[in-house]
Amino acid sequence: MLHGDVGLELAARVAAAVKSSLDLDITPAEALIRPSSRPGADYQCNAAMGLGKKVGRPPREVAAAIVGALDGTDLIVEPEIAGPGFINLTLTDTWLTTQMEGLFSDPRLGVEKTEHPRRIAIDYSSPNVAKEMHVGHVRSTIIGDALVRLLRFHGDEVIPHNHLGDWGTPFGMLIEHLIDQGFNAEHSISDLNGFYQEARKKFDADPDFAERARLRVVKLQSGDEETLRLWNELVDESMRHFMKVYQMLGIGLTPEDNYGESFYNPFLADTVDELEQKGLTEISDGAVCVFPKGFFNRDGDPLPLIIRKSDGGYGYMSTDLATVRYWTGERGATDLLYVVGTPQSQHFAMVFAASRDAGWLTPDHNAVHVNFGSILGEDGKMFRTRSGDTIKLIDLLDEAIHRAAALVQERSELDEADQAKVARAVGIGAIKYADLSSDREKDYVFSWEKMLATDGNTAAYLQYANARTLSIIRKSGQTPQPGTPVILAEKAERDLALQLIQLPAAVQSAIDGYTPHKLATYLFDTATAFTAFFEKCPVLKAESDELRASRLVLCALTSKVLTMGLDLLGIEAPTRL
Numbered sequence: 001m002l003h004g005d006v007g008l009e010l011a012a013r014v015a016a017a018v019k020s021s022l023d024l025d026i027t028p029a030e031a032l033i034r035p036s037s038r039p040g041a042d043y044q045c046n047a048a049m050g051l052g053k054k055v056g057r058p059p060r061e062v063a064a065a066i067v068g069a070l071d072g073t074d075l076i077v078e079p080e081i082a083g084p085g086f087i088n089l090t091l092t093d094t095w096l097t098t099q100m101e102g103l104f105s106d107p108r109l110g111v112e113k114t115e116h117p118r119r120i121a122i123d124y125s126s127p128n129v130a131k132e133m134h135v136g137h138v139r140s141t142i143i144g145d146a147l148v149r150l151l152r153f154h155g156d157e158v159i160p161h162n163h164l165g166d167w168g169t170p171f172g173m174l175i176e177h178l179i180d181q182g183f184n185a186e187h188s189i190s191d192l193n194g195f196y197q198e199a200r201k202k203f204d205a206d207p208d209f210a211e212r213a214r215l216r217v218v219k220l221q222s223g224d225e226e227t228l229r230l231w232n233e234l235v236d237e238s239m240r241h242f243m244k245v246y247q248m249l250g251i252g253l254t255p256e257d258n259y260g261e262s263f264y265n266p267f268l269a270d271t272v273d274e275l276e277q278k279g280l281t282e283i284s285d286g287a288v289c290v291f292p293k294g295f296f297n298r299d300g301d302p303l304p305l306i307i308r309k310s311d312g313g314y315g316y317m318s319t320d321l322a323t324v325r326y327w328t329g330e331r332g333a334t335d336l337l338y339v340v341g342t343p344q345s346q347h348f349a350m351v352f353a354a355s356r357d358a359g360w361l362t363p364d365h366n367a368v369h370v371n372f373g374s375i376l377g378e379d380g381k382m383f384r385t386r387s388g389d390t391i392k393l394i395d396l397l398d399e400a401i402h403r404a405a406a407l408v409q410e411r412s413e414l415d416e417a418d419q420a421k422v423a424r425a426v427g428i429g430a431i432k433y434a435d436l437s438s439d440r441e442k443d444y445v446f447s448w449e450k451m452l453a454t455d456g457n458t459a460a461y462l463q464y465a466n467a468r469t470l471s472i473i474r475k476s477g478q479t480p481q482p483g484t485p486v487i488l489a490e491k492a493e494r495d496l497a498l499q500l501i502q503l504p505a506a507v508q509s510a511i512d513g514y515t516p517h518k519l520a521t522y523l524f525d526t527a528t529a530f531t532a533f534f535e536k537c538p539v540l541k542a543e544s545d546e547l548r549a550s551r552l553v554l555c556a557l558t559s560k561v562l563t564m565g566l567d568l569l570g571i572e573a574p575t576r577l
């Protein structure tokens with residue numbers, strides 16, 4: 001039988017042993033099962049120390065009681081007690097080989113679907129109309145897409161939504177500028193940042209223009225047809241630009257996923273009314289505000305969420321309150337994820353607090369600001385071009401593919417057309433993996449050299465490892481068959497097997513913390529275990545046919561795990577490189 005997650009299986013058995021020997025109920029998590037770094041032990045159980053304190057008995061005695069009651073003959077070699085009461089657990093080779101054989105015929109590679117699917121609305125990418133995406137949007141796009149893939153695979157219902165910045169006062173000046181340019185959006189905003197800056201400059205320098213821009217905002221907000229048409233042109237043209245980026249990155253977002261700020265406009269008045277009716281609002285300096293408990297500025301004054309400005313307008317904060325109300329209310333989402341940079345932490349904390357007060361978030365809901373740090377240049381400062389400009393994303397992606405092409409050409413025997421495909425996979429993979437392999441909450445340094453290295457924790461290393469496993473299989477002229485007995489004779493073989501069965505745990509921990517890097521680390525460890533195996537254990541020249549067949553199965557399984565893992569991160573794994 002295939003066990004999804006061996007750690008959980010061990011935990012369940014330890015929990016049962018605790019129950020029968022000590023008559024205590026503990027959860028699987030409280031069994032404190034951890035992969036072990038001690039030679040000879042695969043896992044260890046650290047529960048006896050805490051339980052000893054609880055029942056007032058020496059931990060070693062408690063450990064002995066647990067071991068005595070442990071049902072593990074099929075799974076674990078004689079458990080050992082070490083130090084103050086650690087229980088060392090070593091999996092039997094029989095069990096491990098059965099797992100290898102089970103994994104081989106399981107399309108989900110041991111990862112079980114959740115029995116409690118959630119409906120998850122995830123806000124990611126969310127760039128601003130008539131502006132270039134900046135690196136913050138890139139991170140949001142890449143991390144958000146990986147989370148969508150992971151959660152869908154987990155069995156949740158996932159609704160992506162792109163919170164485009166497509167509304168508000170800047171659109172007055174942008175539309176007026178478009179009119180001055182002769183209405184041709186495609187022509188005028190091909191250079192998005194340029195268009196925005198020109199409009200801004202005119203707005204600051206020319207009072208007539210500024211006045212026109214202000215009137216235009218009023219027209220936009222009152223639904224004037226001509227104004228809406230122009231506004232639509234700006235949105236569509238920007239969207240065409242964003243779609244190009246999404247396609248290059250292999251991101252599934254489409255215009256159907258657009259739920260921009262404008263989408264919530266019709267709900268804003270009701271949102272504010274509801275807050276007022278519930279007695280949650282106060283007037284402060286003429287603006288309607290909510291003061292969620294526990295938020296203060298530096299002087300110790302309570303911080304407001306401004307939900308209607310003194311001029312009657314609504315802003316970013318009101319819109320985000322409306323997002324919570326809409327997704328939990330109209331759409332029945334149980335989970336709300338906002339993949340947005342760390343600088344907006346306080347904003348989301350306040351929005352969530354106010355939404356709880358308003359009853360839009362209940363204890364059954366799970367609202368999370370999936371925050372992330374910045375991308376830094378190699379000088380440790382904000383990532384910019386040498387001349388100090390913001391970097392254009394399209395240029396960055398082009399450069400990645402270009403650099404990858406040079407790398408692939410150096411090493412590859414593929415023909416030109418295939419090389420180009422592979423270069424795209426390696427280049428885009430490098431950018432995405434550099435982002436996904438680092439803890440999202442930390443800043444990371446953008447370095448071409450590091451991200452395109454074929455050694456180390458990079459996409460290229462994983463892609464090459466995968467291509468190598470497949471090339472060995474091709475060279476063998478054999479197709480590994482399900483039911484092939486797996487032999488774990490060498491330590492490197494056993495280490496690889498132990499690594500391969502941990503995919504379910506890695507996927508789960510990536511999901512639990514919305515931390516794709518946990519999966520990336522696992523994939524890197526797997527590729528490393530494969531490299532060690534490959535160095536120690538000849539495959540094609542194995543001593544016997546049985547050993548050769550078994551090792552081919554390990555190669556095939558490694559490829560399956562790497563390919564699936566990379567796919568869950570949104571990264572391609574070419575079969576040849």
Ligand code: ARG
Pocket residue numbers: 123126127128163164165320323338340
């Ligand atoms: N457009 C915003 C920005 O560029 C990000 C929006 C994030 N999502 C949200 N619901 N506030 O900063």
